[in-house]
Amino acid sequence: MRLTDYRALLVDCDGVLIDSDSGVWAALQGLLEGSAAVPARASVLALYHEALAALYPRFDELGFTGLLCFAHRKLAEGFNVRVSWEESLSFARSVQGWPLFEDAPGALLYLRKFYRLVVLCDRDAQDREGLCERLGLASEELLAPGAVNAWLDEQQIPQGQALSISVRVPADGLPQGSCLLRRGRKHAPQECPAEVCINSLADLVFQHQLSLRC
Structure with a gap:
């Protein structure tokens, strides 16, 4: 399918619109300063994502703040660093200041002219209004990932006409209707494991404009 054949975009918040890795890395500096040996940034972030994934089955119990x-x-345990609950809560609340990718607001403004668009996000209720303000979203455009199917049914949009934009490939592979965002990493078309691969949201806008001309 061409980009213009899709009717809806399901956009992951973290990694696509919010530079969560940079936000997490900055918020971890206090913990890392107490460690005898600090691995490279990529290794630390990989450990963070691993810890978060292991905790995710408890999301309903803990909420996003609790998971963080x-x-x-x-992570503190793994680096043999003692931290207080106040320090862990301070890390979790840093989510409010995680930076936006520069191309996110403009891309959203453009893309919503052509698609029904929702942003998939697990933020707690206390953070949702602020996130909507930063991204220029209406509250109904921020959706919990588990509510996607119900939203598509409500909008009378078949799943095959919805394109999901994310930055990670699940262990069981990408489902149909996937757009993989690989910021800063050029790729050959034959290397793309998804229906669409992009280097940035600005690249997605450009590809959509090309589709309009075809």
Whole structure:
């Protein structure tokens, strides 16, 4: 399918619109300063994502803030650093200041002219309004990932006409209707494991404009 054949975009928040890795890395500096040996940034972030994924089955119990608190404590344990609950909560609340990718607001403004668009995000209720303000979203455009199918049914959009934009490939592979965002990494078309591969949201806008001309 061409980009213009899709009717809806399901956009992951973290990694696509929000530079969560940079936000997490900055918020971890206090913990890392107490460690005898600090691995490279990529290794630290990989450990963080691993800890978060292991905790995710408890999302309904802990909420997003709780997940980040416990992930912070898991990292501290791995680096043999003692941290207080206040420090772990401070790390979790840093989510409010995680930076936007520069191309995110403009791309959203352009893309919503052509698609029904929702941003998939697990933020707690206390953070949703602020996130909508930063991204220029209406509250109904911020959706919990588990609510996607119900939203598509409500909008009378078949799943095959919805394109999901994310930055990670699940262990069981990407489902149909996937757009893989690989910021800063050029790729050959034959290397793309998804229906669409992009280097940035600005690249997605450009590809959409090309599709309009075909």
